[in-house]
Amino acid sequence: MSTPGGVPEVKSAVRTVALLELLAARGDRPARLRELAEALEVPRSSMYALLRTLVDQGWVRTDTTGSLYGIGIRALLTGTGYLDSDRYVRLVRPYLDEASDALGETIHLARLDGTDVVYLATRESHEYLRTISRVGRRVAAHAGALGKALLAERPDDGLPLPEGGLTSYTANTHTTREALLADLAGVRERGYSVDREETVAGIAGFGFALRYASPATDAISCSVPVSRLTEEHERRIVAVMGEVRGKIEAFAPAASREVDWRR
Known part of the structure; x- marks a missing residue:
């Protein structure tokens, strides 16, 4: 699939954005790995790797058991930057x-x-x-x-x-x-x-x-x-x-x- 400008989409980037938007839309309802993988139709192994990467970077947060996921503080910083600019x-x-x-x-x-x-x-x-x-x-x-x-x-x-x-x-x-x-x-x-x-x-x-x-x-x-x-x-x-x-x-x-x- 290509973007409106004719440039091919980067699948991993599209998947990352979709995940962040899904977590943001859930608000105060954290999600489990299975829920996210099913919602985005992504293999659990791939979703887990993506989640761990985003947790390490601060875009996603997880609970002490490592089984629940929510939107991370980096998303707030980015959103604030949009408003301020x-x-x-x-x-x-x-x-x-x-x-x-x-x-x-x-x-x-x-x-x-x-x-x-x-x-x-x-x-x-x-x-x-x-x-x-x-x-x-x-x-x-x-x-x-x-x-x-x-x-x-x-x-x-x-x-x-x-x-x-x-x-x-x-x-x-x-x-x-x-x-x-x-x-x-x-x-x-x-x-x-x-x-x-x-x-x-x-x-x-x-x-x-x-x-x-x-x-x-x-x-x-x-x-x-x-x-x-x-x-x-x-x-x-x-x-x-x-x-x-x-x-x-x-x-x-x-x-x-x-x-x-x-x-």
Whole structure:
């Protein structure tokens, strides 16, 4: 198999990346050798050799018995390096603080990555904690405010949607293309997206695409428990988040000598 540039894939590198992504996705659930070998369809002997190499290098950690494996601290260092080196993340962070102080709710920055959005920064509410909103979390773009804000920036015939149907997170998640397209039409008309318990039961969200790239790849959102979401509070959220978006876009760096990374 070849990469899009026509260069042959390095099988061992592909296997290593797949293993690290699998361990990262498991979070606090460590895996056994057998589970990993079966999930990636790799012989146990090969998987064991790969795991031991990654343990020695700090990319994978193991328990005192040597039978359980999890993601290692080197992965954290690499992820932090990505965030610290990204000019847009650096730009947006202070404005997340501004929105958080003004609203007292949870504020997110996320980036579109294939058919998902990935959380790049979060400011937790002072009123409640949402451990699922951690940096690095992936959510299907069709399911929440952040993703729908970014999908609406694209034509309906060019949406990055998964093959084989849309994943359901709650009873309110759009699971048909028709329902999603109708929602996106509303997003384009309003200028922001609304998630009413589509990703997490009991939580609503309001998403705003950041148009310093075309089409937008980043978005910010405000999440709030539906129990506190009065009409007045919703209007204030929309007003504050819209103002914050305007400030971010006004100060976004123009073309410069900085590297313009492909997402």
